[in-house]
Amino acid sequence: MKKEEVKVYSLDRIKKDIFLLGLKSPYLAKNSFPGQFLHIKIDKQSLVLRRPLSIHKVEKGITYVLFKVRGEGTRFLSGLRKGSTLNIIGPLGKGFDLQFTVYSLQFTVILVGGGIGVAPLLFLAQKFRGRKVWVFLGAKSKEEVLCKKDFQELGCQVFVATEDGSLGFKGKLTSLLKEKLSIINYSPSTKMYACGPVDMLLEISKILREYPQIDCQASFEQFMGCGIGVCRGCVIKTKQGFKRVCKDGPVFNIKEVF
Ligand SMILES: Cc1cc2nc3c(=O)[nH]c(=O)nc-3n(C[C@H](O)[C@H](O)[C@H](O)COP(=O)(O)OP(=O)(O)OC[C@H]3O[C@@H](n4cnc5c(N)ncnc54)[C@H](O)[C@@H]3O)c2cc1C
Numbered sequence: 683m684k685k686e687e688v689k690v691y692s693l694d695r696i697k698k699d700i701f702l703l704g705l706k707s708p709y710l711a712k713n714s715f716p717g718q719f720l721h722i723k724i725d726k727q728s729l730v731l732r733r734p735l736s737i738h739k740v741e742k743g744i745t746y747v748l749f750k751v752r753g754e755g756t757r758f759l760s761g762l763r764k765g766s767t768l769n770i771i772g773p774l775g776k777g778f779d780l781q782f783t784v785y786s787l788q789f790t791v792i793l794v795g796g797g798i799g800v801a802p803l804l805f806l807a808q809k810f811r812g813r814k815v816w817v818f819l820g821a822k823s824k825e826e827v828l829c830k831k832d833f834q835e836l837g838c839q840v841f842v843a844t845e846d847g848s849l850g851f852k853g854k855l856t857s858l859l860k861e862k863l864s865i866i867n868y869s870p871s872t873k874m875y876a877c878g879p880v881d882m883l884l885e886i887s888k889i890l891r892e893y894p895q896i897d898c899q900a901s902f903e904q905f906m907g908c909g910i911g912v913c914r915g916c917v918i919k920t921k922q923g924f925k926r927v928c929k930d931g932p933v934f935n936i937k938e939v940f
């Protein structure tokens with residue numbers, strides 16, 4: 683992890699309020715791991731705290747974050763110009779555990795991304811290139827579905843759920859996941875990775891009670907202060923006590939939390 687001034691390589695509007703920001707930092711490109719995040723200083727006097735954003739992908743030496751405009755900080759980022767600089771601390775946090783991939787080539791991977799929660803999952807799919815990966819994407823409507831094509835280009839099989847039924851399954855992403863799990867041929871080496879609203883993660887943990895052999899790691903969001911494990915402003919309750927999302931996470935085994 684290091685603090686550095688990083689040049690904005692690109693900024694593209696992907697959807698109405700979704701932006702893809704490319705950052706030119708050889709250090710980040712070399713050291714980033716799926717599930718980790720960047721803590722970005724917003725150059726505005728009114729905003730003291732940095733804003734955490736997951737590493738979305740690394741391509742040709744450029745590190746990307748995919749973000750949704752929510753408030754002042756992300757609005758500021760959406761107005762950046764190519765060539766401007768950002769003060770960034772990263773990569774931070776404990777990413778997804780991919781240790782098992784070293785030992786087992788025969789496994790299926792299931793990625794579940796609700797809304798902007800898809801952000802850290804593309805980097806993960808890049809690491810699983812050439813393997814069997816099912817991706818579940820959820821959104822309110824067709825217009826809000828993110829990264830479908832990017833996952834397909836990596837060879838993943840993509841399932842989509844939209845609340846209004848304008849694309850794919852009509853209903854909640856977790857309902858689609860439940861339906862598919864009951865028919866797909868999963869094995870004990872199936873691994874699941876999820877990111878999205880906490881209600882979605884809770885629902886996944888309930889579904890997985892029927893499939894105890896499926897191991898699921900989930901990325902959790904929390905408001906952050908320091909981002910480096912000092913202030914304890916980001917704790918969540920786990921079965922082993924309170925844990926810091928920034929340092930002990932943001933990725934936890936879902937059984938640790940629910
Ligand atoms: C580890 C981590 C990784 C993240 N990765 C991404 C990412 O890849 N892409 C992305 O778009 N967002 C991501 N987020 C959320 C992102 O940090 C917030 O959207 C951002 O900080 C909002 O800043 P803001 O100044 O625009 O909004 P604010 O003015 O701070 O808040 C605007 C609204 O967003 C809500 N909000 C702000 N921060 C959070 C949060 N951490 N969790 C839940 N609600 C929040 C507030 O309640 C408020 O309603 C991540 C958060 C964490 C903790």
Ligand code: FES
Binds near residue numbers: 906908911
């Ligand atoms: S944000 Fe300070 S300990 Fe996590």
